[in-house]
Amino acid sequence: MSETAENMVLVINSGSSSIKYQLLDPDSGVVAASGMVERIGEDEGGLEHRVDGETTERREPIADHAAGLRLVFDTFAATGHDLVREGVRAVGHRVVHGGEVFYRPTLIDDDVVASISELAALAPLHNPANVAGIESARALLPGVPQVAVFDTAFFHGLPAAAKTYAIDAKVAAAHGIRKYGFHGTSHEYVSGRAAELLGRDPAELNQIVFHLGNGASASAIRGGRPVDTSMGLTPLEGLVMGTRSGDLDPGIVAHLARSAHLDIDRIDALLNRDSGIKGLSGVNDFRELRRLIASGDEAARLAYDVYIHRLRRYLGAYLIELGGVDAITFTAGVGENSPQVRADALAGLSRFGIEVDPVANTAESRAARFISPSGAPVAVLVVPTNEELAIARAARQLVERRG
Numbered sequence: 001m002s003e004t005a006e007n008m009v010l011v012i013n014s015g016s017s018s019i020k021y022q023l024l025d026p027d028s029g030v031v032a033a034s035g036m037v038e039r040i041g042e043d044e045g046g047l048e049h050r051v052d053g054e055t056t057e058r059r060e061p062i063a064d065h066a067a068g069l070r071l072v073f074d075t076f077a078a079t080g081h082d083l084v085r086e087g088v089r090a091v092g093h094r095v096v097h098g099g100e101v102f103y104r105p106t107l108i109d110d111d112v113v114a115s116i117s118e119l120a121a122l123a124p125l126h127n128p129a130n131v132a133g134i135e136s137a138r139a140l141l142p143g144v145p146q147v148a149v150f151d152t153a154f155f156h157g158l159p160a161a162a163k164t165y166a167i168d169a170k171v172a173a174a175h176g177i178r179k180y181g182f183h184g185t186s187h188e189y190v191s192g193r194a195a196e197l198l199g200r201d202p203a204e205l206n207q208i209v210f211h212l213g214n215g216a217s218a219s220a221i222r223g224g225r226p227v228d229t230s231m232g233l234t235p236l237e238g239l240v241m242g243t244r245s246g247d248l249d250p251g252i253v254a255h256l257a258r259s260a261h262l263d264i265d266r267i268d269a270l271l272n273r274d275s276g277i278k279g280l281s282g283v284n285d286f287r288e289l290r291r292l293i294a295s296g297d298e299a300a301r302l303a304y305d306v307y308i309h310r311l312r313r314y315l316g317a318y319l320i321e322l323g324g325v326d327a328i329t330f331t332a333g334v335g336e337n338s339p340q341v342r343a344d345a346l347a348g349l350s351r352f353g354i355e356v357d358p359v360a361n362t363a364e365s366r367a368a369r370f371i372s373p374s375g376a377p378v379a380v381l382v383v384p385t386n387e388e389l390a391i392a393r394a395a396r397q398l399v400e401r402r403g
């Protein structure tokens with residue numbers, strides 16, 4: 001068994017029916033244990049916990065987030081880390097929506113929990129689940145500092161022209177309507193790593209980052225600060241995603257209400273859960289989509305073409321907004337693992353200095369790496385994202401500043 005947990009950070013990402021977690025050393029990035037509780041509140045719940053390459057599984061109903069986290073702590077204790085006895089340096093919580101209120105890692109107290117709960121109007125699927133995770137962890141580790149790291153924080157300073165929706169300004173102000181952006185922890189981490197790999201100061205670079213997972217987003221970053229991003233008030237805007245539509249004519253919402261007589265919750269579910277790659281092809285997993293395409297499925301082919309078309313539209317927009325780009329970086333499940341997507345997204349752009357080296361692009365590697373030919377004017381990179389490490393470092397830094 002590795003060292004004790006007292007210098008490590010426990011990172012918790014609490015979703016509506018799941019809790020993902022990692023115990024890691026924020027300096028080295030070494031993960032002591034990780035896992036996931038799934039199907040909270042359903043008849044058959046479960047936990048998978050990994051330590052030193054060994055997986056412990058539990059199958060049992062898990063009533064709520066508090067029960068889920070207790071099961072996590074019990075499993076930790078049974079596999080070598082009694083977190084309550086050993087203590088941890090801090091707990092870092094991923095919180096989806098920080099609204100206008102939170103734009104840096106924040107030490108959690110009762111007021112902070114109340115404010116995160118109030119932001120549920122902006123993120124009804126996410127913030128209540130985040131609060132459930134926070135409250136459970138505070139109950140189990142009462143003396144340990146808990147830090148909230150917000151998915152929106154990196155984009156807080158977006159320029160007014162990029163974050164403003166062209167609707168009645170009074171309505172927008174009354175309801176907090178603006179572009180907030182999400183996946184900020186990932187965009188910040190990945191763009192920082194890209195600058196490191198280039199051996200350049202982030203302040204000198206124009207970058208475009210594509211975070212392509214189940215959720216997907218793009219960002220344009222100048223001098224280390226984002227100037228635009230594809231997700232908006234909610235994570236629904238922008239790129240085509242696993243189950244989300246991304247950009248739409250907003251008139252479609254009114255049309256569906258009038259013509260299909262769908263109420264607003266049904267429309268919300270349609271656009272968030274039954275659209276995107278899944279809506280077009282029937283599957284939301286990219287590997288399955290590729291298999292369907294290989295078998296000649298035309299709907300799957302169209303879904304892929306729409307996905308690439310949207311990526312390229314954002315690429316073009318951000319190239320112009322930035323007035324030229326030094327680095328384009330792909331990350332997350334699809335971005336890290338699909339050479340086809342990377343090649344198709346950037347095909348035919350050599351006149352802009354953008355090229356992908358086919359050998360580097362298809363090399364089997366999990367490492368952060370260049371996939372553009374050496375000496376190309378625009379660096380193209382694959383950088384594995386690591387939101388847990390970024391959250392752990394932010395939490396540790398905040399705790400150290402307090403002394």
Ligand code: ADP
Binds near residue numbers: 286287288332334338
């Ligand atoms: P999340 O947004 O849930 O964190 P991930 O970043 O894990 O998502 O990305 C999940 C997506 O990545 C899925 O669509 C999955 O099919 C895709 N993916 C994972 N591995 C591969 C692979 N080897 N090739 C293509 N797609 C992959």
